[in-house]
C-alpha cells in the first residue's frame with residue numbers, strides 16, 4: 001500500500017459501490033478528509049457485520065473508479081483499517097477483513113446474538129404487537145432444503161427437468177419488453193392470472209376468471225392474506241384434526257380461535273364440527289387430499305359441508321395443494337366448483353407441481369355480496 005494519504009479531495013454525493021455492493025455516503029461535511037470518512041464507513045460496515053470476517057475488500061482501483069475518487073484515497077482508507085487491525089493485506093492478493101477485530105468484545109459475533117425479543121421490562125410498552133408476539137413464538141425456520149425419505153410434502157427435486165426449464169426461461173426472457181420490467185399490479189401479472197384461471201377451469205372445474213385470481217408467494221401467503229381480510233380476533237375457525245400446521249399458524253397469528261374438527265374416512269366431520277362450534281366464521285379443508293391423512297372428501301360430505309356453510313354464513317377455504325398428483329383416475333372437481341353461493345376461497349400452489357423455491361401460489365376469490373351472507377341461523 002502506498003504510504004501517502006490523500007486528503008481534502010472535493011467529493012461528491014451519495015454512492016452505492018456496485019462491485020462491492022456497499023453503500024457509502026461521502027457528501028462533503030465538517031471538512032473531514034474523504035479518506036477518513038471512507039475509512040469510518042468501512043470500519044462501521046465491518047463492525048456491524050455488513051462485511052464479514054475474511055471478506056476480500058474491493059480492489060482499490062475498482063472502488064476508486066466506482067466512487068469517483070483517486071486510488072490513493074481508497075488506499076489511504078485501507079491502510080488505516082490495516083494499521084488499526086480491521087483488515088490485512090495479503091501480499092498482492094488483496095486486502096481482507098480481519099477475522100479477529102479490536103472490538104470483538106463489544107460487538108458479539110452474529111452467532112452469539114439472540115433472536116429473543118428485547119426484554120420489555122415491567123410496565124414498559126411491548127415492543128411487538130400482539131400479532132408480532134404470536135409470530136415470534138412460532139419461529140422463522142421450517143421446511144427442509146433437501147428431501148428426506150418419506151417426507152410428505154416436497155416434490156422430487158432430483159427429477160425436476162432443469163435443462164428444459166432453463167431453456168424455457170431463457171426463451172421467455174428474450175421476449176421480455178421494457179414495459180414488463182416495472183411494478184406489476186398488486187394481484188399479479190394479468191396474463192399469468194388469465195392462464196392460471198383457464199387451467200383451473202379446465203382441470204378443476206373452477207368458477208373463476210383471470211380477474212378473480214390473486215398471485216401470492218404460495219399457500220402460506222394466501223392463508224395469511226385471507227386470515228387478515230376475513231378474520232377478526234376471537235372468531236372461530238374450524239381446522240382439520242390432524243391438519244396442516246401452516247394453517248394453524250396463519251389463523252392463530254390473526255387472533256382467530258381454532259376449533260380442531262376430526263377427520264374420518266369421508267373427510268372433515270361436519271357433524272362433529274357443528275357439535276364443537278355451531279357458528280364458525282371460517283372452515284378450512286383440504287378436500288382433494290386431506291393433509292396429512294390422504295383422504296379424499298366424499299361427495300356426500302362436500303354437499304353437507306357447503307349446505308352447513310350456507311346455513312350459518314361460514315366461509316370455506318379450500319386448500320388444493322397437490323391435486324395434480326394421483327396414482328390412477330381423476331380427482332373430484334374442486335369444492336369451489338360446486339359452490340353456487342360464493343363462499344369458497346380456493347388456494348392453489350406451485351410448490352408441489354414445480355418447486356417450493358419458486359414461491360408461487362394463488363388464491364381465487366369469490367365475489368361476495370350481501371346476498372351471500374345471510375343472517376346466521378343455527
Ligand SMILES: Cc1ncc(COP(=O)(O)O)c(C=O)c1O
Nearest residue numbers: 153218219220244291321349351
Ligand atoms: C396442506 C398444505 N397446504 C399447502 C402447502 C404448500 O404451501 P406453500 O404453497 O406455502 O408451499 C403444503 C405444503 O406442504 C401443505 O402441506
